[in-house]
Amino acid sequence: MTRPQPHSQPEPRSGSRSGAAAPPPAAALPGAVLSLRGISKNFGGVRALSDVSLDVRPHEVLAVVGDNGAGKSTLAGVIAGAYRPDAGQLLLDGRPVVLGSPAVARSLGIAAVFQDLALCHNLDVVENLFLAHEPTRGGFLDEVAMERKAWELLGQLGTSVPSVRLPVRELSGGQRQVVAVARALLGSPRVVVLDEPTAALGIRQTAEVLNLVERLRERGHAVVLISHQAADLQAVADRFVVLRLGRVGGELDAASVGYEDLLAAMTGASRPGGRKPR
Amino acid sequence: MTPVPAPPSSRAPYPAASAFDSDAPFARLPRLLRRLPDRELGMLPIIGALVLIWAVFGIINPAFLSAENLVNLTLQSAPTGVIALGVVLVLLAGQIDLSVGSVSGLAASVVAVTTVLWEWPIGLGIVLALSVGVVVGLTYGLLATRLGLPSFVLTLAGLMVLAGVQLRVLGSRGSINLPFESWLVDFAQQGFLSPAAAWSLVAAVIAVVAAVQLLERSRRARAELPRASLARVLLRVGGLAALLGGTVAYLGTARGIGYPVVLFLSLVAIVDVLLRRTRWGRSVRAVGGDRRSAMLAGVAVRRVTVSCFVACSTFAALGGVLAAGRLAAANQGTGGAETYLTAIAAAVIGGTSLFGGRGSAWSALTGVLVITSISSGLTLLNLDTASRYIVTGLVLVLALTADTLLRAPRSR
Structure with missing residues (x-):
């Protein structure tokens, strides 16, 4: 799986927003917060994403599933602003946007939890939560406000972090996950992208994270949940988008889809017959 | 500071408050050491x-x-x-x-x-x-x-x-x-600093450090956050005062600072x-x-x-x-x-x-x-x-x- 390396990415060509060769982008689905239209991304000779289109709606958990190498993390990076697509458009509330960096994405209300969590292990929980968004008081960091808000956030997530002043390197995998999710929720983003949030977790913590995802949906966030553990996702997803070899292999309604259908779509053993081919 | 309203279950989310203050001093020493910032x-x-x-x-x-x-x-x-x-x-x-x-x-x-x-x-x-x-x-x-x-x-x-x-x-x-x-x-x-200047500087530094520490402590208390014990603050300020005062006094017997x-x-x-x-x-x-x-x-x-x-x-x-x-x-x-x-x-x-x-x-x-x-x-x-x-x-x-x-x- 390719890791985001935004520093090595070249500046986007001005044509990348509406490439001459690309088909005219379709309009966004009405009601969608975020829409992707014809997104492609190459890494050298490797085509990680090819003509991917999908819509994310508020109050909805969109699960993106796919086997290893299907382009899931690249998709997360594109939505979170860590990668710039080579072709295609991102539409926020129907208006095209360019996400130049994770900071830009965040300021537009798109927050991401990356697969490796992107926490600084030498900083403590509070420092990580507020990194680059610290509240200040007379020019100096307002540690009291930060620490209080940190406890509040972590309390909402029902967490077991022993102290918010512990360096992140001393936390367990599940606790780190909670810290990363809590950081994404600061500033009340409209779209939350979770890339493989359960991959490193045990059974109980997985259940906690899935609970958390449902709570995000209840609060009105649009959640993009990316995983290859299709079984976990079935408990919380409203819709599935199946990625296979960088392309959208199918879009499935969670209410009617079975585990075998998902596996079939992920592996390409057979197309999900008659349900909703794209 | 923007006052943050206490979360509904305001007792539960602060486990460290008790862990910090109530343990026996010897039992908590190793943990305290580990918790000391780098x-x-x-x-x-x-x-x-x-x-x-x-x-x-x-x-x-x-x-x-x-x-x-x-x-x-x-x-x-x-x-x-x-x-x-x-x-x-x-x-x-x-x-x-x-x-x-x-x-x-x-x-x-x-x-x-x-x-x-x-x-x-x-x-x-x-x-x-x-x-x-x-x-x-x-x-x-x-x-x-x-x-x-x-x-x-x-x-x-x-x-x-x-x-x-x-x-x-x-x-x-x-x-x-x-x-x-x-x-x-x-x-x-x-x-070189004159003795008067050196001692006023020491006094000013200690006053500022003490004020900042006490202010921070009371703000944390108001926010119901774990805070350093008063003894710890006094120890810190006292230690600083002893260090600075000792240095100025001893170096002052020669040319000074x-x-x-x-x-x-x-x-x-x-x-x-x-x-x-x-x-x-x-x-x-x-x-x-x-x-x-x-x-x-x-x-x-x-x-x-x-x-x-x-x-x-x-x-x-x-x-x-x-x-x-x-x-x-x-x-x-x-x-x-x-x-x-x-x-x-x-x-x-x-x-x-x-x-x-x-x-x-x-x-x-x-x-x-x-x-x-x-x-x-x-x-x-x-x-x-x-x-x-x-x-x-x-x-x-x-x-x-x-x-x-x-x-x-x-x-x-």
Whole structure:
């Protein structure tokens, strides 16, 4: 799986927003917060994403599933602003946007939890939560406000972090996950992208994270949940988008889809017959 | 502060409040040690080492601990300490600058040439010397962040280039003496705080520290956050008062606290506050700890890195200016190999990690005190430069070992 390396990415060509060769982008689905239209991304000779289109709606958990190498993390990076697509458009509330960096994405209300969590292990929980968004008081960091808000956030997530002043390197995998999710929720983003949030977790913590995802949906966030553990996702997803070899292999309604259908779509053993081919 | 309303279940989310205050003192000691921030824990071994070095040299030769020798020691430490402070900043940001010696030598030469040969006012010469530092740091920063050049080799190249420029600036004379009447020489050699000034400064520092600590404690209490016990605060402030008061009293029996020393200590304190209490400082540590994560969190990684390079070169230039004032001269040897080796070694010996993200401004002070003490003690024992190099090198290996061992559990 390719890791985001935004520093090595070249500046986007001005044509990348509406490439001459690309088909005219379709309009966004009405009601969608975020829409992707014809997104492609190459890494050298490797085509990680090819003509991917999908819509994310508020109050909805969109699960993106796919086997290893299907382009899931690249998709997360594109939505979170860590990668710039080579072709295609991102539409926020129907208006095209360019996400130049994770900071830009965040300021537009798109927050991401990356697969490796992107926490600084030498900083403590509070420092990580507020990194680059610290509240200040007379020019100096307002540690009291930060620490209080940190406890509040972590309390909402029902967490077991022993102290918010512990360096992140001393936390367990599940606790780190909670810290990363809590950081994404600061500033009340409209779209939350979770890339493989359960991959490193045990059974109980997985259940906690899935609970958390449902709570995000209840609060009105649009959640993009990316995983290859299709079984976990079935408990919380409203819709599935199946990625296979960088392309959208199918879009499935969670209410009617079975585990075998998902596996079939992920592996390409057979197309999900008659349900909703794209 | 914007008051945050207490969450509905306001008792549950604060487990640390009880864990912090109610345990038996002995049971919580190991945990307390572990919970001490890197900054405080990292200072303990180096302060122990300093005490040990002073004890050993003091026993061998009591003259070492005489007030006059310690005053000399502080005066010697100041220029190198200022340079080491800059090195701390680049190391914290996960970079390195090997050229600080050349920058300081060039700055010293610029001051000497402009004031002696061109007859500029010395203030203007100093400003020009500091601007040289700014430009050098900006160049390193931009090359390192825009082109991604590794700072180790980049600044090694800068070391050579700037050493050449220094020789050019000095010209065929090779050495230029500063007039003894110039205020820079007076400041660096003859400037000492009067006892009244020294004691009022100590009182002011203690008052500010105590006020900040108590204010923070009461704010945390109001926010229902765990807070340090009053005894702990008093202990901290009392310890600081004893340290400062003892130093001023003892050094006061000789010439006292020199102006360059005051300047160095103030810079350390300012950088410490910037590092711990501002967004910039936090982003420096984040960038040094994990560059990619910091970037993804929205830290302006390039700007932070450039700022550290600029600060480092500017401090190096300032150190060179102080050294020129102290020697009342600038020559081809000013800022030679020993300068940058000592400055970088001081930062690392003081406890700033070569691997980035861990360290504190105070490590510049403790590190440079250790190195200068060793060199001063060995000189008093009539040992030559060779043994000084060897001993300092061995101490550096020790510090490096500690640094690496401290880092090991983190990369699990």
